[in-house]
Amino acid sequence: MRILILGAGVIGLASAYYLSQAGHEVTVADRHRDVANETSAGNGGQLSYTYVAPLAGPGVVSKLPRWLTQSDSPVRFRPQLSIEQWRWCFQFLSACTREQSELTIRKLLPLSFLSRTLLHELIAAEPSLKFDFIRSGKLVLHRDPSAMQSAIGLLEFQRSLGCDQQALSPDACVELEPTLADLRPYLAGAIHTASEDTADCQRFCKGLEALLRTRGVQFLMDTSIECLKSISNGRVEAWSNGAPLASDHVVVASGAAAAHLLRPVGIHVPVYPLKGYSLTFDLQPQTAAPRISITDFSRKVVYARLGMRLRVAGIADIDGYSLESDPARLAMLRAEAAAVYPDAVATCPSSDWIGLRPATPRGTPIVGPTHYRNLWLNVGHGALGFTLATGSAALLTQWFASSNGDELRSTFALSH
Numbered sequence: 001m002r003i004l005i006l007g008a009g010v011i012g013l014a015s016a017y018y019l020s021q022a023g024h025e026v027t028v029a030d031r032h033r034d035v036a037n038e039t040s041a042g043n044g045g046q047l048s049y050t051y052v053a054p055l056a057g058p059g060v061v062s063k064l065p066r067w068l069t070q071s072d073s074p075v076r077f078r079p080q081l082s083i084e085q086w087r088w089c090f091q092f093l094s095a096c097t098r099e100q101s102e103l104t105i106r107k108l109l110p111l112s113f114l115s116r117t118l119l120h121e122l123i124a125a126e127p128s129l130k131f132d133f134i135r136s137g138k139l140v141l142h143r144d145p146s147a148m149q150s151a152i153g154l155l156e157f158q159r160s161l162g163c164d165q166q167a168l169s170p171d172a173c174v175e176l177e178p179t180l181a182d183l184r185p186y187l188a189g190a191i192h193t194a195s196e197d198t199a200d201c202q203r204f205c206k207g208l209e210a211l212l213r214t215r216g217v218q219f220l221m222d223t224s225i226e227c228l229k230s231i232s233n234g235r236v237e238a239w240s241n242g243a244p245l246a247s248d249h250v251v252v253a254s255g256a257a258a259a260h261l262l263r264p265v266g267i268h269v270p271v272y273p274l275k276g277y278s279l280t281f282d283l284q285p286q287t288a289a290p291r292i293s294i295t296d297f298s299r300k301v302v303y304a305r306l307g308m309r310l311r312v313a314g315i316a317d318i319d320g321y322s323l324e325s326d327p328a329r330l331a332m333l334r335a336e337a338a339a340v341y342p343d344a345v346a347t348c349p350s351s352d353w354i355g356l357r358p359a360t361p362r363g364t365p366i367v368g369p370t371h372y373r374n375l376w377l378n379v380g381h382g383a384l385g386f387t388l389a390t391g392s393a394a395l396l397t398q399w400f401a402s403s404n405g406d407e408l409r410s411t412f413a414l415s416h
């Protein structure tokens with residue numbers, strides 16, 4: 001079958017990989033000249049298979065006043081005259097219960113474990129792919145004792161679902177990652193997950209593009225999709241430059257832009273952008289930087305070592321689609337990084353970046369068919385798109401092989 005994938009981010013490219021492996025004739029279209037030019041470019045670099053708890057958690061309601069009023073809060077809500085934003089926020093707040101959060105974790109873990117297996121297989125099968133991948137393990141640091149207690153509760157719940165994690169004392173944490181020694185007095189403890197990985201998402205995407213081109217996948221770059229149009233027989237066409245693009249099937253993998261692309265054909269996906277920032281420091285050989293990947297839980301900042309670079313990412317602003325940088329938010333991220341890795345921030349050249357997480361209120365992506373016979377979705381991966389890319393792409397590919405979904409596939413289809 002001729003399959004047109006809209007979006008050359010990590011989700012579109014992973015979809016192209018598995019669909020072409022399955023024997024389909026695949027074309028990838030994107031509005032940019034290069035692949036991975038939007039959210040898949042500068043993300044946190046964590047392959048976070050075990051830490052999939054959604055932002056919509058039971059503690060969120062008590063944090064709302066801070067999110068609404070304090071400019072240095074890691075999550076910030078700026079109300080806008082947008083029904084889309086208010087609807088998303090309402091659905092998000094409705095999901096902030098322990099039951100829903102645990103249900104999301106139960107749904108996501110099988111997909112993230114599948115993604116880990118598939119990514120490891122892909123790395124073994126494609127030795128030409130180089131993307132600073134390391135089996136780094138991850139430490140989630142807690143500064144507040146009560147947050148550490150909640151984290152231990154979550155660890156016990158996740159252990160019952162097959163996760164292998166350990167609670168560490170502050171001393172054990174510094175023993176594992178000595179560059180955290182100066183932070184020791186502020187730590188209440190940490191959760192260690194040895195099976196997490198770290199890698200550069202943009203390099204992964206560029207490597208996949210190179211591989212796919214050699215295998216006959218076509219790339220229509222600098223190609224903006226103007227709209228989807230419903231045609232006869234319950235089908236759609238994707239239009240660019242005033243004409244339809246040839247294909248038998250269309251896969252929407254357009255990240256944060258998905259809701260706007262799909263609405264005119266009557267498909268409403270609850271995908272809304274959560275704006276985040278990252279900083280990348282070019283390390284010198286002597287600069288202190290972590291080997292293990294780190295999440296500073298209360299600050300919602302992640303640190304990942306990508307070869308001789310340190311990626312620092314964080315902030316979630318619920319304030320629309322603009323990619324305009326807010327200097328105060330960037331300064332806040334820089335200050336957080338300076339408090340943990342002062343040498344890197346003071347001495348290493350850095351670049352900054354903004355991206356829009358394509359987030360659903362409950363934190364689960366939407367993968368699978370629509371009510372159109374030839375329109376498919378792979379969208380809404382929020383803060384976990386790199387982590388879930390291979391598994392989601394494989395599920396989508398299975399849908400093409402058989403229209404009867406098994407339990408895992410059905411979990412992520414549009415109606416759920």
Ligand SMILES: Cc1cc2nc3c(=O)[nH]c(=O)nc-3n(C[C@H](O)[C@H](O)[C@H](O)COP(=O)(O)OP(=O)(O)OC[C@H]3O[C@@H](n4cnc5c(N)ncnc54)[C@H](O)[C@@H]3O)c2cc1C
Nearest residue numbers: 007009011031039040044045046225255276384385386387
């Ligand atoms: C600060 C930050 C940190 C993050 N950290 C992590 C992390 O550590 N681990 C992790 O797993 N995930 C992380 N994420 C999330 C991850 O980056 C995203 O989930 C993932 O990149 C989404 O990929 P995507 O392919 O869906 O979207 P994108 O990468 O945005 O790709 C969508 C593509 O569609 C194209 N497109 C859209 N509309 C059109 C159109 N009309 N015509 C043509 N082309 C179009 C765009 O140009 C774009 O290239 C982070 C995100 C942010 C912002």
